[in-house]
Amino acid sequence: MESLLFILMLIGALGVISQWLAWRFRMPAIVVMSVMGLLAGPILGLINPQEDLGGMYGPLISIAVGIILFEGSLNLDFREIKGLGKPIFRITTIGAFLAWIFGSLAAHYIAGLSWAVAFVIGGIFIVTGPTVILPLLRQAKLKPRPAAILKWEGIIVDPFGALVAVFAFEFIKFLTMDTVTFATVLAFLAGSLLAVAIGAFFGYGIGWMFENGYVPEFLKSSVVLASVIMAFALSDTVMHETGLLAVTVMGMTIANMHISSIGDMRHFKENISILLISVIFIMLTASLNTETLLSIFDWHIIVFILIMLFVTRPLSIFLSTVNTDLTFKEKLLVGWIAPRGIVALTVSGYFASVLLEAGFEDAEILTSLTFGLVFGTVVAHGFSIGFIAKKLGLSIESKPGVLIVGSSKFSANFAKVLEDLNIPVLISDSSWSRLSHARRLGVPYEHGEILSEQTDYQIDLTPYEYMISLTEYDSYNTLISSTFMPSFGREHLYQLPLQVNQGDHLEDVSKHISGQILFEMNMNWSVLNEKINNGYLFKKTTITNQYTFDQYLQELDKDSVLLMIHRKSGHINFFSPSGEIRPENGDIVISLQKPVQN
Template sequence: MDSGLDTTLLLIVTVAAGIAAQVLASWAKLPGIVFLLLTGLLLGPDGLNWVQPEQLGEGLETLVSLSVALILFEGGLSLDLRNLLQVSGSLRNLITLGAGITILGGAIAAHRFSEFPWPLAFLYGAIVVVTGPTVTTPLLRQVQADPKVSTLLEGEGVLIDPIGAIVAVVVLNFVLSGSQDVGLVLEGLILRLVVGAIAGSVGGGLLALFLRQVRFLSEELRTLVVLAALWAIFGAAQAVVSEAGLLAVVIAGLLLRAVAIPDLEAIKTFKGQLTTLAISILFVLLAADLSIASLFALGWGGPLTVLALMLLVRPLSIGLCTWGSDLNWAQKAFLSWIAPRGIISASVASLFAILLTDRGLAGGAAIKAQVFLTILMTVFLQGLSAKTVAKKLGVLDRPEQIVLVGDDLELRLLAILLEQNKQPHQAIATVPEEPDWESESITLLLGRDQSTPAEQTGLTVVDLCPLDDRAHLYSTQISADLWQQRLQEQRCELFQIELSDRQAVQQWQQALEADRILPLLHQRGEGWELALLPAVAETGDRFWGLSRDRQLALDEIEWQDWPADWSSSPEPPRSQPEDAVELAPPDAATPSS
């Protein structure tokens, strides 16, 4: 059969099998990597022999490099710098001190249990530094963990990937050269970090400037420009020094997210779809290239090495890196348990195995087998137990209680909405001096004229949301007064909406910016929160809120009947014409009960 046709069939089977595995994982509500690895092993030479990655030759390395660049860029694009700043100290420690602890601990475990010689043991430790956003991020979305924990794990997964890959390449060069000069290792590491930082900053900055200034591009063309640019940034950094491109694309993604470029949501959606496709292809190909015999050849030393990494090295790293932080013991325990390895570890191990074999050095197959065993064990043990562990430790991102303080009309309506959706809440007139809350996790919404210092609540965790903080609630003072008057005089409409696609998200943001809606309650997945602070909406979000009238141009809006006990007035709410004259006297700012 023609070699070109063989390659075509190989890619067709790989894509079809990878997507089928993702669909099955979504149906079973399990991490996709579990089914992707099993699919690759089943279709590989040790299984049905339908997928033979060696047919791609050097094309496999090219495919891996471009896909990894795309995955890391998408990871950087998904990170919010504002959230990262809240855990910046612990995050900094994890990608520096934590990386060193993992390299050293992994090397000791591999040398002690798997009997790797020290050079290969340190190479293994360097490869498993990365935790992998391709596994961690979907896992956290499924678990709905505490925001601080999720931010720290996502930030670590994205930022440690390029750093870990760079460290692994430097260690590999050290092993291949046979040099004993540790200074060369540090020099290679610093050079790649500096080149990557400069290329990512310059390239990402120029791309952001271009996207903000050029208005004639369509949404589809804009996303393709970003794709071409990220690979150009990656290639430019790689041309200067190998592996510098990994850090460059992460920084470029962070910059684009930070400057809020046009059509950011569309770009994130497009890159997310490409990333899912890339992960599906790579995991199947790399798993198919793994020899099952090499896994069994590790003996009991292989699993013992991974268990030492999970149960000893990771908790030690988390304990030291979060020392003195405001994280409690339960959050630290969850962080210690969740560190699954993903596509970066698999791709780096596969490439290193080829390089070691080409240089005539033994150990390439053993390194690859040990890394894949690490991926399998961490994903199965940690991924399948993550939600149960989070529940037991109490680190789920669902406030145990929402407390509404005051008798403002907004609070009364919120209480009704929460009751209708069976969400735990409490409505009180004032906060007692010594409150007896049922939970330590409280969202406390203070009505107007309510002043309660956080230290008087006696809570470990309190999210204070003052209703009269108009700098956050409304765009202007006039806007605040108008909404209060509309609600008091029942000249607005109650609605709910689910943002099912990208167009709905854009329509929602436009309505917010035009001050046509006031969101009250927000549901994302299984998590609920008060939506009085307008946030960036995402596909799949559900909102309850108020509209000025029923002329709102939102495709999937559902108008709601006002609750029967909402007002003592027998008159139902009536919408006014768009050009109605509205006055907002000072005393209208505080509606009566």
């Protein structure tokens, strides 16, 4: 028992450490987790989860994959799919089908897999997935059109890869195995329909209970997690391999009920999925034996990976987007970028065991084949997307942008200063009248509620590295910081100091739900806008050897406000009471200063 406890602890620790290292050093998480898993497993021999966990290994993988697919299917809101442009619709339907067929043919004729295994793995390989695409888009800062296509392809196709694999598996069994009759196929179809009913029942039931207040707030996450496992287990007990279908339908049902707490549910499921993905990926890679690992370098597998990279993906994109308004350069970029992620590997690990149990011995190389494709595409696409996007002219200005929430005289004028420095900036406000300040100065703005569930689809957040809340409501600023902390990270979220005497008396608000404080502790919304009304001006001062920052501070009026530093590298730093920053030679200091009296 102690040994098993140690193994579980080590697997969890390696997964979390890998994610942290990937975030800290801006590396693809899959690459770090691959190295960690291989070191702990086949290289150093510390663990072999498949042997160490015994009968628990298969169920753990299955449940984890089910939860991961449920989290992905929560994004399938039909209102958003209806609004897709022609290119995205074509790529997610015709393109996905072509990728499945071409990938299956390559797996059979190049990698030497049987038709059953080839069509199963071909279905799994249509998945790119938001977990690998979104970090790449943020890293490369693509223009809106190619970014939207890649993002929506990942979101829409992600839950369907495993389902395509399930149906391919059953159909090929019907054609190739004597024990599988037409009655067996009908039974599978009936089981699939039952799985759909189970998923819809659980999804609708949870949505109804949540909306009518039958589940307290503190129990919602636990109820959802338990229900996902129940739906998966019940469906899989009735008909093997249909549990994935049940949880996908369950997620889609909840997503399209538009319940008020779906945002919190998504955050919880995203956190759970990250942990499960990390753990499962370590388990899969650590379970690889040396022979399987070396088989990745077999010329059949290498040629298969090259075919998937340079033939299957580009061909499916170019054929599916004929007679659309995509330019050749956009097709070229989208046709190159298709990194397979952890979901593909975890699902293929699940089907490898299922196929082996069904008597398909060639499924033994399924994990190594998938691992080779995942690792190859993540490295190739992760390290090339920025360079290729720049060469094709499909990347936006590389300077980190600022998303300002709340339009006022101060925020509009501040945004104008940022725009003059060629820093991407956008003001968001739900009030059309308050946006008049932004319209008057001609700065970019977005009319809408930033906390709406449609924000991810209405606003492309890719250009913006910082979000600053400049509204007059303390509680709203804190709510924004709390909501967007998973997306931006606390180090890139700022809000105005509290208006203790006029506002919501939130001086004791916990720091972990608020952003960093902007400027100075007494520079709240009222003070800053009063200064603008009194004629204060934004000043840009370059720090040099001849005019140092210390000299600048000595000459600065006591009523002036230090706002930010625009580094000569293009990066920005906001002044804050929580940390001391100093400009270097060539940096520009932005401040709000009293007008010069004549």
